[in-house]
Amino acid sequence: MRAEWLLSGLASGRVTTTYPRQREQELSRRRWNSVPTLNGPCSDTACRECSEVCPTDAITRVETQGNAALRLDVGACIACGRCVDRCPEGVFSWAEAIDRAEVRKERFISTVEGGADQ
Amino acid sequence: MTADHGIHADWDELEEQGMSARLARYFGHSLHIRHIDVGSCNACESEVLALSNPYYNFHRLGLFFTHSPRHADVLLVTGALTRAMAPVLRETYDAMPRPRLVVATGVCALHGGVFANSSRFVGPVDSVLPVDAYIPGCPPNPYALLQGLLKAIQSREEAKSS
Ligand code: SF4
Ligand code: SF4
Ligand code: SF4
Numbered sequence: 001m002r003a004e005w006l007l008s009g010l011a012s013g014r015v016t017t018t019y020p021r022q023r024e025q026e027l028s029r030r031r032w033n034s035v036p037t038l039n040g041p042c043s044d045t046a047c048r049e050c051s052e053v054c055p056t057d058a059i060t061r062v063e064t065q066g067n068a069a070l071r072l073d074v075g076a077c078i079a080c081g082r083c084v085d086r087c088p089e090g091v092f093s094w095a096e097a098i099d100r101a102e103v104r105k106e107r108f109i110s111t112v113e114g115g116a117d118q
Numbered sequence: 119m120t121a122d123h124g125i126h127a128d129w130d131e132l133e134e135q136g137m138s139a140r141l142a143r144y145f146g147h148s149l150h151i152r153h154i155d156v157g158s159c160n161a162c163e164s165e166v167l168a169l170s171n172p173y174y175n176f177h178r179l180g181l182f183f184t185h186s187p188r189h190a191d192v193l194l195v196t197g198a199l200t201r202a203m204a205p206v207l208r209e210t211y212d213a214m215p216r217p218r219l220v221v222a223t224g225v226c227a228l229h230g231g232v233f234a235n236s237s238r239f240v241g242p243v244d245s246v247l248p249v250d251a252y253i254p255g256c257p258p259n260p261y262a263l264l265q266g267l268l269k270a271i272q273s274r275e276e277a278k279s280s
Pocket of ligand 3: 078157158159160161162196197198223224225226227231232255256257258
């Protein structure tokens with residue numbers, strides 16, 4: 001009786017996750033689009049798209065010469081995906097790490113500097 | 119230039135360093151979590167509840183939910199703190215025995231998220247309570263919740279040793 005129950009459980013393929021022990025294997029089973037990340041500087045001087053479409057003002061765009069410094073606060077991002085979809089330069093993409101948590105809030109802020117040499 | 123989100127942070131190593139031993143040492147392999155909703159949209163709740171289902175099964179790590187703050191080691195706060203819930207959150211925190219940890223869960227608790235401009239919104243959770251770990255996401259997935267809970271235990275230990 002018990003063996004039958006066990007076998008049927010195994011056959012259905014249902015398992016308990018091994019996270020955090022086999023973290024990378026667990027996370028690579030599936031992809032979630034839950035956190036955006038910055039890939040590089042923005043060199044489009046006319047565009048204001050990302051800072052305008054972000055519903056929670058998680059993106060700040062600071063004008064510099066030629067291009068713009070960007071500041072992304074993941075701690076304020078609701079993962080709506082607008083920045084990833086709308087940026088014509090592909091500056092934003094979905095991060096691989098979906099299990100982010102920090103002991104300090106400042107660590108959620110990432111920045112890229114403007115400047116043509118970057 | 120691109121922010122490193124720690125995808126290569128080695129949890130195997132952490133296991134070898136004895137995360138389960140730490141849990142045993144400080145909390146006797148039974149860390150009890152009191153979850154409080156201070157103005158959430160309920161999506162965070164559905165993720166929090168998933169922690170105790172057979173798939174995520176956080177009991178295997180020695181983590182459990184409790185209904186009373188008097189039995190709790192961790193206060194897991196979800197939602198945008200509303201004026202009505204601010205005194206309740208404070209009371210819940212005051213009722214907890216020491217050592218106590220606070221984990222802010224979801225963008226609402228960290229920042230306010232889509233409710234940040236509401237007149238009923240008091241502020242992020244860390245404006246009223248000391249927070250030991252922050253979990254972003256709207257809602258954060260259960261892996262992030264587990265990561266946050268483990269980080270909170272670690273952060274307390276680091277603070278103790280320094
Ligand atoms: S995903 Fe949405 S909320 Fe997050 S930074 Fe991009 S636009 Fe803002
Ligand atoms: S949407 Fe892209 S190109 Fe436009 S301002 Fe933002 S980062 Fe620059
Ligand atoms: S962080 Fe997002 S999912 Fe969680 S309570 Fe706030 S709006 Fe809802």
